[in-house]
Amino acid sequence: MTKILVSVVLLLLCIFSGRASAGDIHISAAASTKDALRQILDGFKKVRPGSTILxxxxxxxxxxxxIVQGAPTDIFISANPKWLDLVIKEGKGDVSTKQVLAYNTLVLVGKKEVNISSLEQLPELKRIAIGSPASVPAGQYAEQAMQAVGVYDGLVKDKKLVMAQDVRQALLYADRGEVDGAFVYKTDALLAEHAVVLLTVPEGLYDRVxxxxxMTGSGAAKDDVKALYSYLGGPEAKAILQKFGFETTK
Structure with a gap:
């Protein structure tokens, strides 16, 4: 009897949770878009009240x-083409909806007393935070730049690189003074409480950010998702992105 009751309860929970989430909009977005995107979503909810966005x-x-493993997602915003193309290749993204939301710039932030004017001077620092290049685009761009000036292998050999799980964690390390410098995006640097911009990484040293x-296949079938996707490319969203330091298309 107890087993039957448990089964019934579980069945009801599945039914009602399914109903509650049927109209939800699921967005998976790069960590560096968090603050700007939250403000954009607040604006969208005003013009389309009743929307539940996760x-x-x-x-x-x-x-x-x-996403490839099946996580519920209607819109995916990446911080580089590589990972978005993987989602499309695996049949999870609708290639016909692919477009660029914004652009960014790579900078080195850190303690204000650090005196550095070029990447060639990085070996003079003791600890440098970067997002893990294995999964963090900001880390991949940072690696590109350091490889371009010939300092990356030496920094790895001397164990001076501190790997962060995302760009915001790299910023946190710099803000706390736990590292001398950290590679982050310009938009993240604007949010720093203590760390300052030490230098802007020359754009020719890494791919454009x-x-x-x-939209995923399931997302493209939802009216609310299509409305939000259109809003993301509209003037209100672009104004917010620019306010947070992103570059946008006209």
């Missing part, structure tokens, strides 16, 4: 792997 912020690599986005 957000998942993490490194683009981690999100892509979750773009934020491509795509």
């Amino acid at each position: 957000t998942n912020f993490a490194s683009a690599g981690a999100l892509a792997k979750q 773009s934020y491509p986005m795509v």
Whole structure:
């Protein structure tokens, strides 16, 4: 009897949770978009009241792997094309909806007393935080730049690189003074409480930082998702992105 009651309760929970979430909009977005995107979503809810939006912020690599494994997602915003293309390749993204949301710039932040004017001077620092290049786009861009000036292998050999799970964690290390410097995006640097921008990484040293986005197959079938996707490319969203330091298309 007890087993029957438990089974009934579980069945009812599944039914009602399914009903409650049927109209939810699921967004998986790169960690560096968190503050701007939350403000954009607040604006969308005003023009489309009643929308329930569930957000998942993490490194683009981690999100892509979750989506491929079946995590509920209607819109995916990556911090580089690589992970978004993986989602499309695996049949989870609708390639016809792919577009670029915004662009960003890579900077080095850290303690204000650190005196550095070029990446060639990085070996003079003791600890440098970067997002893990295995899954964090900001870390991949940072690795590109350090490889370009010939300091990356030496920093790895001397164990001076501190790997962060996403770009926001790298910023946190710098803000707490736990590292001398950290590679983050310009938009993240604007949110720092203590760390300052030590230098802007020359753009020719790494691929342009773009934020491509795509609707999943399930997302493209929902009217609310399509409305939000259109809103993300509209003037209100672009104004907010620019306020947070992103570059946008006209």
